[in-house]
Amino acid sequence: MKNKKTKKERQDNFFKELLGQLTSSILFEVAWNILMFIPRMIIRLIKHIL
16 A cells, blocks of 8 residues: 555656646747847848848
8 A cells, every 4th residue: 555655656746847847848948939039030120121
């Protein structure tokens, strides 16, 4: 009985860890794309004006 409980807890911890990493990875990608979007738009604006 005790063995099954620890196995279940390990599975729950694994999925929580995986979800946490996935969430942080998605947030990083969104932030990175926003940061890279701003310089691209500035360069396009400058090219359009000139």
